[in-house]
Amino acid sequence: EAQVTQNPRYLITVTGKKLTVTCSQNMNHEYMSWYRQDPGLGLRQIYYSMNVEVTDKGDVPEGYKVSRKEKRNFPLILESPSPNQTSLYFCASSSSGDLGFQYFGPGTRLLVL
Amino acid sequence: GNSVTQMEGPVTLSEEAFLTINCTYTATGYPSLFWYVQYPGEGLQLLLKATKADDKGSNKGFEATYRKETTSFHLEKGSVQVSDSAVYFCALSDLGYGGSQGNLIFGKGTKLSVKP
Numbered sequence: 001e002a003q004v005t006q007n008p009r010y011l012i013t014v015t016g017k018k019l020t021v022t023c024s025q026n027m028n029h030e031y032m033s034w035y036r037q038d039p040g041l042g043l044r045q046i047y048y049s050m051n052v053e054v055t056d057k058g059d060v061p062e063g064y065k066v067s068r069k070e071k072r073n074f075p076l077i078l079e080s081p082s083p084n085q086t087s088l089y090f091c092a093s094s095s096s097g098d099l100g101f102q103y104f105g106p107g108t109r110l111l112v113l
Numbered sequence: 114g115n116s117v118t119q120m121e122g123p124v125t126l127s128e129e130a131f132l133t134i135n136c137t138y139t140a141t142g143y144p145s146l147f148w149y150v151q152y153p154g155e156g157l158q159l160l161l162k163a164t165k166a167d168d169k170g171s172n173k174g175f176e177a178t179y180r181k182e183t184t185s186f187h188l189e190k191g192s193v194q195v196s197d198s199a200v201y202f203c204a205l206s207d208l209g210y211g212g213s214q215g216n217l218i219f220g221k222g223t224k225l226s227v228k229p
Contacts, residue, residue, distance in 0.1 A: 004156070033217075042202065042221035043157075058216070090156055100145045100206035100217060104156030 002027050004105035006091050012111045013081055021076045021108050023091030030096040032074040034066065036087040049074055050096070081112045115140045119203045119220035126193055126227050134188040134223045136203035144205040146179050146186040151200040193227045200224045
């Protein structure tokens with residue numbers, strides 16, 4: 001079954017404690033992306049990757065890092081989380097030939113205290 | 114810059130009512146247009162898309178027509194069901210013509226609640 005998986009699904013942490021949210025896809029997609037969803041703001045892109053070792057900033061990259069060492073994985077790293085990063089995070093992937101058709105993961109709900 | 118504006122919700126309808134969710138866009142070049150749906154507790158999934166002017170996308174009884182002259186892509190369904198309750202996002206993708214390659218630009222979403 002084609003899918004994008006994220007872990008963990010829920011996370012409560014404290015300010016400054018480094019965390020990683022993993023994202024994996026099994027469709028051999030070149031393109032992967034991270035979004036955050038906040039009430040009244042919709043979805044905003046954090047980072048995206050066109051292929052292995054190729055990443056670029058989206059609209060709201062401050063406070064986040066990503067890496068793309070393997071095609072299937074695209075982890076999101078918060079090195080020093082702050083309360084304004086409390087949000088619902090989605091990972092997505094697509095083939096390079098149809099970048100508008102993105103498959104989304106189930107989401108990770110993060111609370112930073 | 115590129116942007117998407119969709120009607121604010123929430124929208125509450127009775128079962129079998131007609132649905133319209135308005136979406137307009139601003140873009141340079143020739144964007145592709147999409148509607149994504151997010152059911153409670155889930156990620157987004159593509160509902161329908163249109164890649165050029167006058168194209169009509171359709172799926173699960175939903176339709177939207179790409180209108181270049183009015184820069185719109187309104188979502189319609191003739192008879193909604195309780196199971197259509199979800200958040201609907203209009204989006205555009207301005208690929209290979211300025212902007213950031215690969216970015217989907219989303220509207221803020223419209224929450225639809227359908228009552229039995």
